[in-house]
Amino acid sequence: MPNSVVTPPPGAGINARRSAETRAALLDATVECLATDGYAKTTTGRIAERAGLSRGAQLPYFRSRRDLLAAAMAHLAEQRLADFTARIGGGEVSVADCVDILWASHQPPMFDATLELWVAARTDPELQGRMLEVEREVTTSLFQAVDTALGDLTQRPGFADDFVYVLASMRGLALLQISIGPNARLLETRWRHMRGELIRALEAPQV
Amino acid sequence: MPNSVVTPPPGAGINARRSAETRAALLDATVECLATDGYAKTTTGRIAERAGLSRGAQLPYFRSRRDLLAAAMAHLAEQRLADFTARIGGGEVSVADCVDILWASHQPPMFDATLELWVAARTDPELQGRMLEVEREVTTSLFQAVDTALGDLTQRPGFADDFVYVLASMRGLALLQISIGPNARLLETRWRHMRGELIRALEAPQV
């Protein structure tokens, strides 16, 4: 049973609760399916099967497959953010910790599912529109979280640019991960190297 | 009419020539289709249409859709390499030039098609096996080309790691490109920033 970010209404009508749970189950199943089967094989049937529902049950919630995927985009974004903020906690952290936590949120299965949606959105105008909104919000929230976690370091000129750079590099390494196969040791080596570079990039204003 | 790396036999039998051309046309059409329509919509019908052939004509060349995609993987890899070596020429170049040329080979439509195949291979064991081979060869050849282009700089300890780091970062930025939409100016800004970091990473052994 996957973890859901959506908190159903407390004691309000049991029906409403069931609805919320079912909806969340569908979204979770979609994310799982994306991560394990990929976008092309993320079909309404498989989603329903994973969610433990029949195929027709998703119509009241999502009119079409694309609607479901678009909703899963936002759902996944919430999960990414929640995961990050949960790891980073409330207080201040070091730059190294921040980088490590960011990297933790670029691991399978969440990153894989996100990647599938990014790539799918590239050639699907509707999904792309939704993605632009979602990504903008996520980036903003992420930046705010980092801002409070790192303190005044984020005030130095050019920090925002450096942060985007760090994000991009991480995504690249996560992408590389799928093209070097299941070689965990090699990936760890690569990450150790990149980690040093990224920490330096965030700390040093500029040489 | 797309450019093909495959050079058909010179004056040998016209049939053989036609075969080679048709095969190349199919592969080129597949790559185009991947870049514009995405993996899911890269269907045998669309490929045939783009190649100016009928659907059944691809059977003598590729037994199945997956065979065609696997072949397109290698085809695309050759194109990527050819593009890079053509740009970098024979003589030596500066680190900045090398970085710029590498970045040029991470642009649409070639990068988009490659990305589609990478992501598809993640959830398709057969494609993944093929991809591991292809990527290993590409990386090796790419490294050799850079080695001759940059001269003795590549001999310093840790250069290989730095080079992989540069590749990963670029892929990340190219990936970011599809999630910030068609905002060319913003991307240019991001690239300017990353470019400086990457050049520094390649030049400076370590701080």
Next chain:
DNA sequence: AACATAACATGCAGGGCTGCATTTTGTATG
């Protein structure tokens, strides 16, 4: 306890994709 409503399951029609068998066209050889 009977009714009304919401949630879910079942079944069907339409369409697209794949893979192949078959036919037609074009090319080489005696």
Next chain:
DNA sequence: CATACAAAATGCAGCCCTGCATGTTATGTT
């Protein structure tokens, strides 16, 4: 010029996916 062969086009059967209309079960109300 006629025949043998290769290449490409056409047509078909099977499968899966989607969207929806209809039926069934569970829940809440009076």
